[in-house]
Amino acid sequence: MTALQTYLAALAPGIDIVAGCAGMSEDQLCAAGAPNKTARTLLTLADALFAPTSFSRLQRQAVNAARERAHPLPTLEVIERYAARAKTKRDAWRLRVELCRTAADTDEMEKLARKKLRELNPPTPPRPGVRIRRRKDAPWTLAITGPSSLIADLESSLDEDAPLDSVAALFSPSGAAPATRPTITTNAIITLDELDRIIDGDGEEITIQLTDGARLTGAELVSRTLAERGLITLVHPYEGAVNLYRTERMASEKQRLMAAAENPVCPWPACNYPADKCQVHHLQAWRHGGETNMSNLATCCPYHNGVNDDDPNAPPVRGRLVRRRGRVVWQPPWADTAASPSSPNEPVQPTPPDPPH
Numbered sequence: 001m002t003a004l005q006t007y008l009a010a011l012a013p014g015i016d017i018v019a020g021c022a023g024m025s026e027d028q029l030c031a032a033g034a035p036n037k038t039a040r041t042l043l044t045l046a047d048a049l050f051a052p053t054s055f056s057r058l059q060r061q062a063v064n065a066a067r068e069r070a071h072p073l074p075t076l077e078v079i080e081r082y083a084a085r086a087k088t089k090r091d092a093w094r095l096r097v098e099l100c101r102t103a104a105d106t107d108e109m110e111k112l113a114r115k116k117l118r119e120l121n122p123p124t125p126p127r128p129g130v131r132i133r134r135r136k137d138a139p140w141t142l143a144i145t146g147p148s149s150l151i152a153d154l155e156s157s158l159d160e161d162a163p164l165d166s167v168a169a170l171f172s173p174s175g176a177a178p179a180t181r182p183t184i185t186t187n188a189i190i191t192l193d194e195l196d197r198i199i200d201g202d203g204e205e206i207t208i209q210l211t212d213g214a215r216l217t218g219a220e221l222v223s224r225t226l227a228e229r230g231l232i233t234l235v236h237p238y239e240g241a242v243n244l245y246r247t248e249r250m251a252s253e254k255q256r257l258m259a260a261a262e263n264p265v266c267p268w269p270a271c272n273y274p275a276d277k278c279q280v281h282h283l284q285a286w287r288h289g290g291e292t293n294m295s296n297l298a299t300c301c302p303y304h305n306g307v308n309d310d311d312p313n314a315p316p317v318r319g320r321l322v323r324r325r326g327r328v329v330w331q332p333p334w335a336d337t338a339a340s341p342s343s344p345n346e347p348v349q350p351t352p353p354d355p356p357h
């Protein structure tokens, strides 16, 4: 017999191979010559079909049927892969027995197992609504789930050749487009040099002493640095956002816009919730004496605003947002709170950065 014939012949009595592995460890199987992946597959099958279970009667039926039908190893793998996804152990065993009793090759078994599992775990109908998936460095997805008539109507108004353009047109019908589209205002950010000193930041204007000794108002610095850009927020590396300038009239929401400029998405790790939909969060909670000034404010999504550990004296549960060296960061519940500024309202002295490690 060629090696191929030997291999194929050996696959056939799959259940006997599995029985032979019962009670062995992965190391033992590997030492006996099995590649890691084969060892794991065999042990998964041995565990299901030969380890003690409270469904011993069904287990016996499955093993006997598998032997009678002489299912090769790959077919047993298919059966186990689907049986393991049943919601209850009883369902899993009934599925194993039924599939083992069926005469089917591996491909047919795959189809049958998928069908039977779907009968056991019927898919839950999708909930109507509009869901958005925001990805950090990839395009976003807007998924609309609703009555078939609505979705069919929407679909029929799309141009097959330019679906994205026609979606954009649907949301702002021609003629009304300029009036209904939200105006986008640029908010540029200038980070001050870390040694620049903010001499007076109380009023509408701040004065900055530059490291070359010159004094400039924030507006002068802005006009020197940038041409007309709409909104410009000055952010100090340690103190955070310090003032907002505008080259066009802006009625309100100055603090919200500044907070959004400083943190364009929710500052909790891996949360990508956009600032425009965020709430303005008090780092030191209002009821614990936190004030509504820029150094105490941060954008935060509604979810994380809700789970933030607001009470600094209560045992930490989910962690909280704090301003550390001017930046809003998430302080994990296991952090050594004594080592960090306990009150974000404490005046933060501009300190030199850590030396490079």
Ligand SMILES: [Zn+2]
Pocket: 266, 267, 268, 271, 272, 273, 300, 301, 302, 303, 304
């Ligand atoms: Zn968040």
